[in-house]
Amino acid sequence: MEIQFWREILEPYQLGVNELLVKFNHIIDECKNSGRYSPIESVEGRVKKISSILDKVQRKKLDSSEIDEKIEDIAGIRIICQFVEDIYDIVKMIHNRNDMIVKLEKDYVNDIKESGYRSFHMIVYYNVETLNGPKVIQVEIQIRTMGMDFWATIEHSLQYKYKYNIPPQIRERLSAASAAIIKLDNEMSSVHQEIRESQSSFRKQANIVRDI
Numbered sequence: 001m002e003i004q005f006w007r008e009i010l011e012p013y014q015l016g017v018n019e020l021l022v023k024f025n026h027i028i029d030e031c032k033n034s035g036r037y038s039p040i041e042s043v044e045g046r047v048k049k050i051s052s053i054l055d056k057v058q059r060k061k062l063d064s065s066e067i068d069e070k071i072e073d074i075a076g077i078r079i080i081c082q083f084v085e086d087i088y089d090i091v092k093m094i095h096n097r098n099d100m101i102v103k104l105e106k107d108y109v110n111d112i113k114e115s116g117y118r119s120f121h122m123i124v125y126y127n128v129e130t131l132n133g134p135k136v137i138q139v140e141i142q143i144r145t146m147g148m149d150f151w152a153t154i155e156h157s158l159q160y161k162y163k164y165n166i167p168p169q170i171r172e173r174l175s176a177a178s179a180a181i182i183k184l185d186n187e188m189s190s191v192h193q194e195i196r197e198s199q200s201s202f203r204k205q206a207n208i209v210r211d212i
């Protein structure tokens with residue numbers, strides 16, 4: 001497949017990722033500026049590499065005309081938050097927005113994957129305006145706590161190191177680490193009200209100092 005083919009496929013996705021990064025970062029700023037607690041700690045985004053798209057095309061035996069419809073994660077947004085409760089606040093927020101339509105959700109927070117992976121996944125439809133007119137793209141949004149992100153990042157690099165064949169003894173340790181992170185997330189949730197209040201009064205204080 002030629003460069004022009006990939007440019008035409010990927011450009012709308014890059015635009016979508018750029019726009020969504022601005023929008024989710026703006027939520028963080030709006031919360032900060034009004035002294036409110038932000039359920040979003042940070043956000044990152046990427047467009048899937050051509051080699052990874054091709055792997056998926058082969059694995060799912062797709063025709064090149066089916067890429068837009070069948071590969072739902074060409075555009076990926078990852079939202080990191082502090083508490084498990086924040087995940088569900090963000091999910092609600094996304095449902096209430098007019099610029100995204102939720103196609104499907106996978107709750108790997110409650111329905112933990114065999115590997116120990118936890119995260120909330122949403123596939124949303126999002127409209128972008130291109131030179132050729134409007135285009136509706138699919139975007140995968142992964143929402144997870146800092147703890148879940150820590151685990152997934154380490155596990156992902158081990159998958160890479162062991163070429164997707166992690167030895168059983170390391171798998172066991174990863175499962176134990178995942179269980180420890182569940183405990184940590186639960187512990188943090190149990191004191192979250194107190195932490196939220198202290199962070200919000202700290203932020204208000206910082207805003208007052210900044211405004212002087």
Ligand code: 0O2
Nearest residue numbers: 048052056073076106113115116117121151152153155156
């Ligand atoms: P990358 O590089 O992150 O993009 P499909 O997406 O169709 O292949 P599936 O199983 O329906 O299949 O998708 P799923 O499991 O809902 O989500 C896939 C993405 O979630 C992965 O993307 C990872 O980002 C993440 N993920 C899922 N399971 C695991 C896991 O066990 N460990 C880690 N570290 N991440 C996981 P990609 O395409 O694999 O890679």
